[in-house]
Amino acid sequence: MIKLTFLGTGGGRFATLYQTRATGGVYLEDFTPEKPFRVHIDPGPGALVHAGRNGINPTQTDGIIVTHCHPDHYVDAEILTEAMTMGGRRKKGFLLGSRSTLEGVENIGPCISRYFQKNVETCMIIEKTSMKLGELVVTPAPAIHSDPTTVGLRISTNTGIIAYVADTEFSKEIAGAYRNARVLILPVTRPRAAKIPYHLTTDDAAEFAAIVKPELCIITHFGLKMLEADPEAEARWIEQQSKVKCIAASDGMKIEVD
Numbered sequence: 667m668i669k670l671t672f673l674g675t676g677g678g679r680f681a682t683l684y685q686t687r688a689t690g691g692v693y694l695e696d697f698t699p700e701k702p703f704r705v706h707i708d709p710g711p712g713a714l715v716h717a718g719r720n721g722i723n724p725t726q727t728d729g730i731i732v733t734h735c736h737p738d739h740y741v742d743a744e745i746l747t748e749a750m751t752m753g754g755r756r757k758k759g760f761l762l763g764s765r766s767t768l769e770g771v772e773n774i775g776p777c778i779s780r781y782f783q784k785n786v787e788t789c790m791i792i793e794k795t796s797m798k799l800g801e802l803v804v805t806p807a808p809a810i811h812s813d814p815t816t817v818g819l820r821i822s823t824n825t826g827i828i829a830y831v832a833d834t835e836f837s838k839e840i841a842g843a844y845r846n847a848r849v850l851i852l853p854v855t856r857p858r859a860a861k862i863p864y865h866l867t868t869d870d871a872a873e874f875a876a877i878v879k880p881e882l883c884i885i886t887h888f889g890l891k892m893l894e895a896d897p898e899a900e901a902r903w904i905e906q907q908s909k910v911k912c913i914a915a916s917d918g919m920k921i922e923v924d
């Protein structure tokens with residue numbers, strides 16, 4: 667069984683700065699007997715606080731993944747690495763990040779210092795090859811974003827594929843990379859007819875979901891305009907257009923995939 671906890675559903679500059687919604691990322695727990703594994707994905711500002719409020723003990727995390735080097739995705743990654751390694755006393759856990767996150771590219775990053783990178787057992791740039799985390803297999807997927815090294819995540823589990831799409835523009839190729847996913851997590855920063863570069867709108871999300879055809883599409887990473895438009899109404903529209911069951915995530919929402 668897989669459990670997803672949404673430690674934040676805000677995204678983009680101003681929803682993050684005003685904390686209109688929390689920005690703590692997604693916590694994925696794999697309860698496979700003998701090999702349970704807990705991964706914190708994209709821990710933005712407030713991730714540590716919201717983990718605690720949702721009953722998550724950050725010292726029990728086994729892996730941290732940062733899809734790209736933007737503050738709504740990485741700000742709490744260092745303090746959560748500190749927790750995962752018991753204050754740097756135990757060399758343990760995985761830290762996976764885009765090249766920008768761990769090494770830096772052009773004028774972006776790195777955003778996790780070498781100190782924390784060396785404290786974990788495995789620190790790796792996630793770019794081309796799949797990684798095995800417990801019973802999970804994490805495969806990088808493409809994105810078109812202002813951080814050119816942004817990676818989406820195709821996470822294979824014993825109960826099927828969870829697609830964690832990173833900040834991206836829409837393209838048919840990108841959507842196609844997540845085919846066969848049971849659950850599709852989409853960062854929909856903008857509502858219908860409010861396009862900006864490098865992000866998804868509700869229109870894009872409907873097309874994306876129709877290509878992937880998951881059992882469930884969950885939209886999250888809402889910017890201010892999306893919050894004004896009402897994410898639940900936008901989710902209903904995506905469902906009507908794509909014929910895929912779609913819900914809008916809320917802060918603290920938990921989903922179990924069996």
Ligand SMILES: [Zn+2]
Nearest residue numbers: 677678738833
């Ligand atoms: Zn973002």
Ligand SMILES: [Zn+2]
Nearest residue numbers: 734736811833
């Ligand atoms: Zn971004």
